[in-house]
Amino acid sequence: MPKILQQTGGDVVEVILADHRWFEEAMRELRDVGSDRDAVLADLATVLIAHAEAEESKVYPALRKKQAIDSDEVEHSEHEHDEGNEALLALMEVTDSSSEEFSEKTHELSEALSHHLDEEERDILNPARTEVDEEVRLRLGTDFATERARQIDAGCGSIENVRKLVEAAQKKSEQKKTAQKN
Incomplete structure (x- = not known):
């Protein structure tokens, strides 16, 4: 099982990419029936939630402010985080990690991720x-890593927290649809 990266900073692009490669390795482990799927899933949930929360609170707003990305890109990425969280929750709710259902839900999470x-x-x-600028990317790398570590320390990957995030995203989506109708 890949060890959870304890990042402290660096260029934000490289820090985020390191997590992305870690996610890919964790997904390979999750698909392996010989691995400790429950432990891999627990670690994956923790890092995935911490990563997304740190991006949304620290990285996306700063990149938007620097006009590197626009609000549509931020909204799209946040929507994809929400979809990933839904797929993650569906997998976490499967009680038997050796079941076909677990494999199916792993596939759904893998596709979304x-x-x-x-x-x-x-x-x-x-x-x-x-x-x-590199200086800004370095500052963002530290901000991202600090928030990511704070989220991990707070137990962000618990099923209760993932469920809370999914419910909040669904509520936000419903409010947006209602506002668009009016």
Whole structure:
């Protein structure tokens, strides 16, 4: 099982990419029937939630302020985080990690996660590389790593917290649909 990265900073692009590669390795482990799937899932849930929360609170607003990305890209990435959280929760709710249902839900999470990583690396991280000064990227790397560690220490990957995040996203989506109708 991949060890959870204890990041402290660096170029935010590289820090985020390190997490992305970690997610890919964790997903490989999750698909392996010989691995400790429950332990891998617990670690994956923790890092995935911490990563997304740190991006949304620290990285996306700063990149938006620097005009490296626009509000549509932020909204799209946050929506994909919400979809990933839904798929993560569905997997966490499966009681038997050796079941076919667990494999199916793993596949659904893998699809959502792979799609998001690809788009984020192209549409968020590439502009961050070219449109944001190295000094800012280094500061953002520290801010991201600090928030990510805070989230991990707070137990962000618990099923209760993931459920709370999914419910909040669903409520926000419903409010947005209602506002668009009016």
